[in-house]
Amino acid sequence: MYCGAMARTKDPAVRSLLLDRAAQMLRTRQPVTLRTLVAGTGVSTMAVYTYFGGMDGLWKALRQEGFTRLATRLAAVKISADPVRDLAALGAAYLANALENPDLYRVMFDAGFDLEDAGAADETLHRLVRSIERAKASGRFRDEVDPLELATQSWTIGHGLASLVATGPLPHQTLAHGAPMLTALFTSAGDEPARCRQSVEQGWGRPPGAVADRRAVVRGDPA
Amino acid sequence: MYCGAMARTKDPAVRSLLLDRAAQMLRTRQPVTLRTLVAGTGVSTMAVYTYFGGMDGLWKALRQEGFTRLATRLAAVKISADPVRDLAALGAAYLANALENPDLYRVMFDAGFDLEDAGAADETLHRLVRSIERAKASGRFRDEVDPLELATQSWTIGHGLASLVATGPLPHQTLAHGAPMLTALFTSAGDEPARCRQSVEQGWGRPPGAVADRRAVVRGDPA
DNA sequence: CCACAATACATAGCAACGCTATGCTTTGAT
DNA sequence: ATCAAAGCATAGCGTTGCTATGTATTGTGG
Structure with a gap:
């Protein structure tokens, strides 16, 4: 049998980037939505799902x-x-x-x-x-x-x-x-x-x- | 000159109907959205706007x-x-x-x-x-x-x-x-x-x- | 060394959200 | 009786979170 093969590794920098940005948007009272969160960061909405499993996960992490x-x-x-x-x-x-x-x-x-x-x-x-x-x-x-x-x-x-x-x-x-x-x-x-x-x-x-x-x-x- | 003519009067019963229903949905942990709120009541989504000016107004009334x-x-x-x-x-x-x-x-x-x-x-x-x-x-x-x-x-x-x-x-x-x-x-x-x-x-x-x-x-x- | 499998991620599309534009219906003062 | 104003149903708009699909990337087994 074969063991699974690894692939691209998650970049923790992206995770904290999103988290920091969310915290900052919260501080400046901008609405934190999936799309506004990733806008301008270069990453796409899917990143939120790979790192947090969705918006709920993001709030939990927050x-x-x-x-x-x-x-x-x-x-x-x-x-x-x-x-x-x-x-x-x-x-x-x-x-x-x-x-x-x-x-x-x-x-x-x-x-x-x-x-x-x-x-x-x-x-x-x-x-x-x-x-x-x-x-x-x-x-x-x-x-x-x-x-x-x-x-x-x-x-x-x-x-x-x-x-x-x-x-x-x-x-x-x-x-x-x-x-x-x-x-x-x-x-x-x-x-x-x-x-x-x-x-x-x-x-x-x-x-x-x-x-x-x-x-x-x-x-x-x-x- | 003419004074403005009156028209249909707002029915306070509808107001409290919506308010009660919202409170009950809150109690039973159903999500309170514009559409779920009016569903089954016979009134349409617009009622929320005539009585509360929108969902924000509904929350405020709540x-x-x-x-x-x-x-x-x-x-x-x-x-x-x-x-x-x-x-x-x-x-x-x-x-x-x-x-x-x-x-x-x-x-x-x-x-x-x-x-x-x-x-x-x-x-x-x-x-x-x-x-x-x-x-x-x-x-x-x-x-x-x-x-x-x-x-x-x-x-x-x-x-x-x-x-x-x-x-x-x-x-x-x-x-x-x-x-x-x-x-x-x-x-x-x-x-x-x-x-x-x-x-x-x-x-x-x-x-x-x-x-x-x-x-x-x-x-x-x-x- | 290289091919493969598993993961990361971009794109596009979906249902549901709150809201508004529109028109029909109802109503009360003139 | 008339008609302007208000109630309210319908339909559609932009945006929401989420998922399905396809592509790119990478660590590892042969």
């Missing part, structure tokens, strides 16, 4: 890319001696990432967030879990605190904020609420209030996207 | 409908003598509504949530504000508490939870986190911890969608 960027961003947060500060810093990094690429962030969470490789998403949450465990070890949080539960709650706050700001309803300045909310949460986990606030504000820093805003609160000026 | 349902749901929450309990009850109602119509909820928040009539959305937030003011008046919250800020923070928690559960990543049981999170927030606003927990748990009741779950935590079983 979500993956979003989580990879997020993971990179969180990995850049330097771990300090103060685990509560670190938690706030991770939250701030999460929000900063979401607001630097709001469209990519939106893509990450619609379609039910199914990924090929959930490693990046897992790592994201696990990083929080580890900081919470350190906070417990240093006596800042109570022993009964379940790290995964508290991590999920922190994530909920971060995502709620990111989602409401990135999709429209709330103005950017609302991001400042992150600090008091995290302080409330961590205090309820056992941290001493004054010290907690100090740690959180230190880790949170200036609100992630502290810029002048363009949108009114809820009623939304009909701009 | 968002409106979502906010109306939410407002109705919140209005059904009975105000008690305990404003903190009421706040938790409003949060629970918010989540219950989001999880009864998850697809409608998703529609409400993508596309930047632009509405013709923001009254319903405003009313939603204002209901929280009023309860917070009552909590301040009865001495449960500190005087320095800004009702709108605290309302926004409560909303952020509710939306974060609803969004993460409705769009996939978190299992339904996560909704139970709502109570401790709100307790943490309201305690930080000045409420006495033990009493706060009692009030919140009373208002929150059984977690809104307390049912067996179908999805694993984050890694998501590849079902």
